[in-house]
Amino acid sequence: MARVAGVGLALTAVVAMGAGSASAAPAVRISDGSDQILQSMLAAIDDDPNADPGAQAESISRLFLGTPYGANTLVGSATVPEEHVVELERVDCFTYADYVEALKRSDDRDEFVTNLVAVRYKNGDVSFENRKHFFTDWSASTPAVATDVTATLSDNAVSSPKNLNSKDAGGVYLPGLPVVPRTVTYIPSEQVDDDVVGRLRTGDYVGAYAEDGGLDVTHVGIFIDTQNGPVFRHASSRSDNSGVVDTALSAYLDTIPGIVVLRPVA
Structure with a gap:
């Protein structure tokens, strides 16, 4: 978020x-x-x-x-x-x-x-106005921190027009900042099959797609391909494992609508 x-x-x-x-x-x-x-x-x-x-x-x-x-x-x-x-x-x-x-x-x-x-x-510029408040700011800003590779990972990727910062229920998430029109591409979780996972790279940043039109994602983590299978490494706020943990990617996908994938440029 x-x-x-x-x-x-x-x-x-x-x-x-x-x-x-x-x-x-x-x-x-x-x-x-x-x-x-x-x-x-x-x-x-x-x-x-x-x-x-x-x-x-x-x-x-x-x-x-x-x-x-x-x-x-x-x-x-x-x-x-x-x-x-x-x-x-x-x-x-x-x-x-x-x-x-x-x-x-x-x-x-x-x-x-x-x-x-x-x-x-x-x-x-260290200022509130110039902080990258949204996940996709990493790929939309120049110079980019990462490249949005979501559309290249699956033919089932979906593009959704958004007005970032504008709550569907009214108002804004961040007072004092503008509403930013942006098309966000995501892969629905049910379409993240072995072929898609095989195209992911360790170190890719993975966002949980947000259904609210004012957000791009609700959570962010890092894809890691381990000997025990792919995991989503992230800072979890859940009371049962509050902190940075590894969650099996398949289990995490069951809890979210889809994924947005940014690949670091450096």
Whole structure:
């Protein structure tokens, strides 16, 4: 669903890295705990430039398994100034995807902070207006973070016109932001057969298609092809497994109308 910003986040430190330099990383709001996690994750990442992208996506996304679920960790709204938040002690489905994608592109802390801006915001502008609030913003914005490959995976893909941010029941999801017309393509869950799954790649971002005309998806995760079968790796808010978990893809498909698939460009 849309990234509804929260303002109740309590962080213990605000760190400006490289201030005063034209190439400096932007200021970031990060807790001591998140800072330690970030350093640990960066140390664990294989920096082999020839590493297989799928293996890299699997290993980096696996670092988050067991991380608690936490909603509303980002700070900013139409009335509250946006802050560049790094919160690794708890994640929701969208921030989890943000952090995995930024880590994939980074060798050190400053690169991560800078790359997170490129993943999360349009035009490198840390502002509520330019935050990529919707999943398909990753493919619709320039430069794209990912390519929408949904239509290439199945002849049964369906294209649906949407007015993102406009609730079917009236009003908007995110006050202060415009309604964005966009055609969203999805594959109905009952059409996601072995052939479609065989075309998915480890590291693909998979969104649960939203039937509401004002949303593109309601949830996001990462496709991982494991030895025990394909899984949907995601930050779940369910009370019985709240946190980042692996769910069998077939079981997850039984709970959603369809999937939207974005393939990372880097």
